[in-house]
Amino acid sequence: MQTTRVLDHNEETGTTIYYHFDPADESYTLETVEDVTGIVEVNKWAQNEDHGRWKDMNHVAHYPASVYLHLMKSGILDDPKRHKAWLNDPANSAWRVRQGRV
Numbered sequence: 733m734q735t736t737r738v739l740d741h742n743e744e745t746g747t748t749i750y751y752h753f754d755p756a757d758e759s760y761t762l763e764t765v766e767d768v769t770g771i772v773e774v775n776k777w778a779q780n781e782d783h784g785r786w787k788d789m790n791h792v793a794h795y796p797a798s799v800y801l802h803l804m805k806s807g808i809l810d811d812p813k814r815h816k817a818w819l820n821d822p823a824n825s826a827w828r829v830r831q832g833r834v
Contacts, residue, residue: 733755734752734753734754734755735752735753735755736750736751736752736753737750737751737753738750738751739751739762745766745796745797746766746767746768746769746770746796747764747765747766747767747798748764748765748766748767749762749763749764749765750762750763750764750765764798766796766797766798768796768826771794771795771796771827772826774794774829775793775794775826775827775828775829778794778829778830779828779829779830779831790830791829791830792819792828792829792830792834793819793827793828793829794827794829795827799827803815803818816834819834820833820834
């Protein structure tokens with residue numbers, strides 16, 4: 733029977749690290765879980781707000797550290813064309829703070 737324990741919990745980032753141990757084969761797994769509910773709710777609210785026009789910059793997305801790290805590791809953040817495509821993908825709409833296309 734697998735044993736699960738909380739190794740760490742960070743209220744500020746909403747992340748919890750779990751340790752899973754399986755005595756059958758003496759293997760273990762570390763799992764990091766991040767609660768992104770707050771960010772998603774703020775983004776939904778922001779999508780319905782009138783942002784007006786900004787001159788040179790537009791705030792278009794707000795995502796958690798785990799998503800940022802994924803984008804950085806995959807090279808998407810370093811490629812403006814890929815980052816724009818990622819932001820415009822409907823699967824990533826939870827991270828958008830503005831409607832429309834980037």
